[in-house]
Amino acid sequence: VLLLLHLVAFERRSALRYVPLSPSDLALVVAGFAARQIALTDGRRGGASAELSEDLARGVHVDVLIAVLLVALVAHCRAKSLGASGRTSAALVLIAVLRGAGLWLRVMSPASASQSEVILDGLFLAVVSMDLAVAKMASRELHPSVVVMAAMVVVPKMQWIGLGLASIYFTGVFWDLMHHTNLPLLQVCRNAYCDGIYDLCHVGHKNAFKRAAKLGHRLFVGVVGDEDANNYKNPPVMSAAEREAEVAACRCVSKVIPNAPCFGLTEEFIRKHNIHAVAFGQEYLDRFPNPDDDPYYKAPRKMGIAVPTPRTQGISTSELCKRILTRGEVERKSPT
Structure with missing residues (x-):
């Protein structure tokens, strides 16, 4: 039956x-x-x-x-x-x-x-x-x-x-x-991690997710909260809840960690979430060749689990905001 x-x-x-x-x-x-x-x-x-x-x-x-x-x-x-x-x-x-x-x-x-x-x-x-x-x-x-x-x-x-x-x-x-x-059967499940503000989540962010996902079996993404995001750059257009929901909708993301640290990823945070690999932008490695000088990814770099990933050129949240601000009045193509 x-x-x-x-x-x-x-x-x-x-x-x-x-x-x-x-x-x-x-x-x-x-x-x-x-x-x-x-x-x-x-x-x-x-x-x-x-x-x-x-x-x-x-x-x-x-x-x-x-x-x-x-x-x-x-x-x-x-x-x-x-x-x-x-x-x-x-x-x-x-x-x-x-x-x-x-x-x-x-x-x-x-x-x-x-x-x-x-x-x-x-x-x-x-x-x-x-x-x-x-x-x-x-x-x-x-x-x-x-x-x-x-x-x-x-x-x-x-x-x-x-x-x-x-x-x-x-x-x-x-x-x-x-x-x-992408789940192992007879080996340790590796958790990859990347973080950011992810305002107006665009293809550059999604490319970063794909590259980070290749470092492990599951991808954890830390989304910076509103308070830290306001202190880091211009205030984001989207709220923290909206940004977290946008990131969670991405296919390769296994888990979203809200209120992720923006100014310095700590070893305590890494061990708490059982993170095995941390993906960070290549620009941070170029800007801070010495891990001790890196205010953002010092801990994972000294632990030997940080992996630099290339940035997607030609697109960023700041660039999108500039396009919106400099765009002229949109011509109506229909009465409605």
Whole structure:
């Protein structure tokens, strides 16, 4: 049922709903449990062979559910008019055929099915469900490797190959998530930092964010408060809350630190926010070659975590303000 829920969510490109979808879904669950009960009842009637039949029933039950579920999913996918992809439907059909072949070989085999085989069959079903969920979130189709996994575990007693393939699959999924979210899995998460007033936030500021973000996995941006900003340069056009909201809207910014220090970044502030790298303008390095003379970035430079970044030429907040002040009266182009 969970696999069916994921498929419907994939078709609709919507969130997963943990409720029964239709009477056919409930009928599918009832049929699965009925098949299991029949298999176990037949096993008990066999007397001495009851233990063997129960073991076999567990494996057959899982395979029957997998095959019936996948076939029902394909029929459901074909019947829906919600834009289901033909490639995903074809992949599910192929998986159902391959699992059906494995089921037939399992039933015809005189040996009993072990609990490990049952667990590995369930693991394969979990992979299919997860890939449908990932496909929905990533707006892609069912991954071809899932079909390859179905083909590799058809032969009885070879399900351990599926365990290795499932391990590779889950590792690949987590690696992709780690790469696209820029969050490390087996290493320390580095926090990069840059600060400024960011009045009338423009492309120069955003370029600085992009360069600073490359220094770590997360970017913390300190926004100077109104009082310090008034003492540093001309009073900003935007309030501190407006500037903080503008910076927070930038995609590469993970966190905004309000009321950041303007006149001297301290070691205490750096350790409090767990900062590993500080990006600062190249002009400060040119103006203060000796770190002891730098009134703004003395602490991070002496700590060895300061990295100079180039300035975007041709644009600044002061330049934008000058353009506004020197601009003539705008000619009305319409009565309104």
